Amino acid sequence: MDLRNEPPADSGTSSERQAAGHGFAPTAWRKHPIFTTRPWPASRVWRRAAAYHRARRRAARPFRALLGGGGARRRLLRHLRRSAWSLVPLEVRAVVDAAAVTRQEWALLSMVAGSPGGMELATSVPLLAGALAARAHLGCALPRPIRSVAALLRPPDGMARWRGISASLGFDGSRAFVDVLRRAAPGQRFSLQDLRALRRLWQDPTGRERLRHLPLIAPQAIRLLHAARLRGGVGQVHPELLAAAAGAGPWSGIATRFDATLQAWRSLYPQRPLPAWRTPEQLESAMLELADSLGQRTHLALPYWWHEDEIPF
16 A cells, blocks of 8 residues: 555544644654655655554554564664655755754754755755754754744845854854854764764863864764863864864774773873874874783773774774
């Protein structure tokens, strides 16, 4: 049965019908829900009618047999997700994939589909568009969210509107912060934790200066600065190492290695100044030396990745 072109059902609670009309998935899921999604051009989610529920109960056993075990269930869900995503035009898919925050793709797609200003924002400042779509997870729940987002995306386009959106999300509404958001690295997916760390780093004077002079804003650079801020100050990160982290890939692990190396140095040499690690190679060499020293001076069980033949990079 092809469910893509059928109209929304009239059954369900008022909140479910309202969610179907505005393109947002309901938050209260049934024990055995069956939802129909229409991702484009009007992103909608609705629950099936009562007649379809009766048909589902008659076909419950074959449906469970189709799902099978855990692996088969995951494969089927991936197939259904790809099938729904294939209904979206390629140019829209590219914009959403470049701007969405991790696991917030549907929210951004709904925002882009519901307002022409959403597409303009996702094209001009992708990271700001992803943050606006994930606003509820950033502690910035807006009153009457659908109308509030529509008002924020109302023309005219440009810096004034971007600054207003940034301020409404709890970020700094200055031109300098919007310029930092516009330098987000293309092709790298930011997480909700990265956005929260970026907000805290901008409140630190040293972190603000490092971000303003960074040519490219990448998740690894934000995580590196955030780890240094938690361990004593952003000033401990050398600008060359920060630039290397910004240019490295999302799985380079520079931030994790810096955090582990800094923690080991503070444990072994609490009175000595921190060396200026300029490159990832120097950081890796220092990490191996500290691992040897830490193993000789203590009887603690070291993590597996401290051993030279098992370091995961």
